Amino acid sequence: MGLSWKEGVLTILLGAAAASGLTTLILFLVEATSILLPADTKFGIVFDAGSSHTSLFVYKWPADKENNTGVVSQALACQAEGSGISSYTSDPALAGESLRGCLEEALALIPEAQHRETPTFLGATAGMRLLSSEEQLSGRAHLSLEVARVLSQSSVDFLRRLALVGLDEGAFAWITINYVLGSLLQYTFSGEWARPPEATLVGALDMGGASTQMSFVPGGPILDASTKASFILYGSSYSVYSHSYLCFGRDEVLNRLLARLVQGSHSGLARHPCYHSGYRATVPLAPLFESPCVHTSMPPGAAQNLTVEGAGNPGACVSAIRELFNFSSCEGQADCTFDGVYQPLLQGRFYAFSNFYYTFHFLNLTSGQTLDTVNATVWEFCQRPWKLVEVSYPEHTSWLRDYCASGLYILTLLLEGYGFSEETWPSIEFRRQAGGTDIGWTLGYMLNLTNMIPAKAPAMKQAENYGIWAAGIVLVGLTLGAILGAAAVQLLWPRD
Numbered sequence: 001m002g003l004s005w006k007e008g009v010l011t012i013l014l015g016a017a018a019a020s021g022l023t024t025l026i027l028f029l030v031e032a033t034s035i036l037l038p039a040d041t042k043f044g045i046v047f048d049a050g051s052s053h054t055s056l057f058v059y060k061w062p063a064d065k066e067n068n069t070g071v072v073s074q075a076l077a078c079q080a081e082g083s084g085i086s087s088y089t090s091d092p093a094l095a096g097e098s099l100r101g102c103l104e105e106a107l108a109l110i111p112e113a114q115h116r117e118t119p120t121f122l123g124a125t126a127g128m129r130l131l132s133s134e135e136q137l138s139g140r141a142h143l144s145l146e147v148a149r150v151l152s153q154s155s156v157d158f159l160r161r162l163a164l165v166g167l168d169e170g171a172f173a174w175i176t177i178n179y180v181l182g183s184l185l186q187y188t189f190s191g192e193w194a195r196p197p198e199a200t201l202v203g204a205l206d207m208g209g210a211s212t213q214m215s216f217v218p219g220g221p222i223l224d225a226s227t228k229a230s231f232i233l234y235g236s237s238y239s240v241y242s243h244s245y246l247c248f249g250r251d252e253v254l255n256r257l258l259a260r261l262v263q264g265s266h267s268g269l270a271r272h273p274c275y276h277s278g279y280r281a282t283v284p285l286a287p288l289f290e291s292p293c294v295h296t297s298m299p300p301g302a303a304q305n306l307t308v309e310g311a312g313n314p315g316a317c318v319s320a321i322r323e324l325f326n327f328s329s330c331e332g333q334a335d336c337t338f339d340g341v342y343q344p345l346l347q348g349r350f351y352a353f354s355n356f357y358y359t360f361h362f363l364n365l366t367s368g369q370t371l372d373t374v375n376a377t378v379w380e381f382c383q384r385p386w387k388l389v390e391v392s393y394p395e396h397t398s399w400l401r402d403y404c405a406s407g408l409y410i411l412t413l414l415l416e417g418y419g420f421s422e423e424t425w426p427s428i429e430f431r432r433q434a435g436g437t438d439i440g441w442t443l444g445y446m447l448n449l450t451n452m453i454p455a456k457a458p459a460m461k462q463a464e465n466y467g468i469w470a471a472g473i474v475l476v477g478l479t480l481g482a483i484l485g486a487a488a489v490q491l492l493w494p495r496d
Contacts, residue, residue, distance in 0.1 A: 042070070042453065043110045045156060046442040047080075047099065047122040049147075050208050054080040056102035057438070058109055059446045066185065066193050067235040070450030074437045076109050078102035085124070085147060096150035103154055115155035119453065122147060123445065166244020168441070170213030171229035174204040174240050175444030177351045180435040185234050195236050205352035205418075205428070206440070207410075209251035210293070214337075214418060215242035218344035223335070227342060231448060241344055247293035248324075250355040253409050254402055256324055258283075258308070259294040268303045274317035274405035275310030278386035281401075282307050310401070314382040314408060321405070321412050338417050346419055349427045353439040357432045359406040362396065366430040371422045378407040 040063040048055045056078045061070030080098050082088075088095035110118055178184050183200040185193055203216030215229075222228040222241050229240045247256070261270040262285060272279075282305050289298045330336035337343045352360075360366050363381060365374050381389075382404040393400055414420045420428065433439060 042450075043075070043114060043118045044446050044449070045103075045106050045118060045120040046446055047102075047120075048440060048442050049085045049122055049124040050210075053083060054085055054098065054102075055440075055442075056080065056099070056106060057442045057446075058106045059443065061450060065450060068232075068451055069234045070447060070453070071185070071193075072179075072443065072447045072450065074443065076106060077438055078105050092146040096146035096148075099147065099150055103151070103156075107155065112155075116157060118156045119449070120151060120154075120156040121445070121449075122151065123442070166211060166213065166246060167227065167229055167242050168445075169211070170204065170206060170215040170242035170244050170441075171231070171240050172441035172444035172448065173206045173213060173353075173439070174215035174229075174242065175231065175233070175447055176437075176441065177202060177204050177353075177434060177439055179443065179447055180437045180439070181351075182435075184236075193234070195234065199348075201348060203346075203348055203350040204439075205350050205356055205414075207352075207355040208249045209355075210249040211244050211246045211252075212248045212413065213242065213244045214343070215240055216346070216348060216350065217241070219347045220344065222344060224342040232451065233448065243341055243343065245339075245341070248413070250359070250402075250406055250409070252291065252293040253321075253324060254405060255288055255291050256293055257320055257405060259288055259291075259296060260320065260323065261308075262288070262306055263296055263299060268305070269307045269309065271309050271311045273311045273313040273315075273320055274382070274408065275308065275312070275401050276382070276384060276386035276389050276404065277310050277312030279310030279401055280307065310386055312383055312385070314379045314404070317382065317405060317408050318412060321409050322416070325412070325417060327416065337419065343418070346424060346427075349429065351434065351439065352414075352428055352430045353432060355406070356410060357430045359403060359410055360430045361432070362393075362399075362403050363407055368426065368429070371425040374425075375411065378404070378411065382408065 041060050042063045044059045044061075046057050046059070048057065056076070057074060058076035059072050060075045061072045065071070078101075080102050082094070082098045085095040085098065088098070107115060175184070178201055181200070181202060183196055183202065186196050188194050198217075201217050204213070206213040206215075217238065218241050222239060227241050227243050229242050231238045231240070247253075257274065258270075258272070261272055264270075285298055285304060285306050288294060289296070325338045326340070327338050329340040330338055335342055335344055357366065360374075363377055365377055369377070384392075386401075389400060390397075396403075399406075414428070431439065437443065
């Protein structure tokens, strides 16, 4: 006796459900593949405690790294309120408190679960290096304790304070500029990271308030070991020449210039060749001679205040600036700058940032102008009457009187000090940022530090191909439909 219509329909539906269900199971078991989930993101915090201000930077990088070095990017930049921490020696508690605002911004950005594992460093640069007397060293110790107290109370992993030596300050800045320009690592069209040709490396010219740094890879060996910094980045080795000139930062050069004028003045009035004609101001003398870079004491019987008048004489200004250098110590030596400092022959392009950039940006000289144009522009600006300068730049009142001296000092340093010429001048680019990233030592420091932070491999997970996954969903739907259809037939079909 044959099957009834009801039994036939049930058999077909149940067979379809079994077939589609079995096919779905086979697809999910056989076609599953292993995939790597994106690596976790690591964070790091670096405070740049300079002579004139303190800045905080938050950096991030994928935890799996690239050839042992992190692919680092800037996530936050914050400038702390007030001046540099070295200015708080009379009230060290304020040094630590000045960091709280930026630290709170950083903690709001970093996921709370990662606060405890976020390495945090504070690097004190030339401003702290200048605190050398017994009293100043005691104040420096109190500053360090107060800064450590505030950072240790936070939820981050505060590891150490760094009294950054000049060699490192310059060399880390060299890492930063070459990294953001893609000269250390580039992402290729084939989807892989690769090392660019060494010819793309650039030198770094940095100028803070208390010191200035020169760093580059020379064409030959570095003969003075004290000026050599060595790194291994993304599996490649680099030997960088770097030297920091303490007391040759912008602020300290301006102090030294004024102090020499005071020494040569036997009255309460001094004519400053670098200030614009018509400028006149009264300045207190005691703070000037408290600077460790001013190696003379206040003249006996000198008044507490000095009246300074501008002469607007760029030629005399250059002569006064040249007296701050000891060029005679390098006579007859091709590999020497000034003050007897060794420097290999210049090679390649250079990026000049920080106060190099700020001064030339104010003078509108950051667009690749020729050396003749730069010289003419600076001299013309120095010869403008003070009243005209004040009217022309009402928003630059704090540093306005000093741009003439700063511009002429930069030209003297680059040309007579470092040895740039009319032919090599075009190799210098004046920039504040590169690739949207602030240029300075902090990024280079964090990038080099990632070599010592353990990598974390991406997590492995089983996953389906999208097409297989879609087919499986369709088959699951067919299986459920067949089962529901069979149930409906069994319950609703009229009995024979």
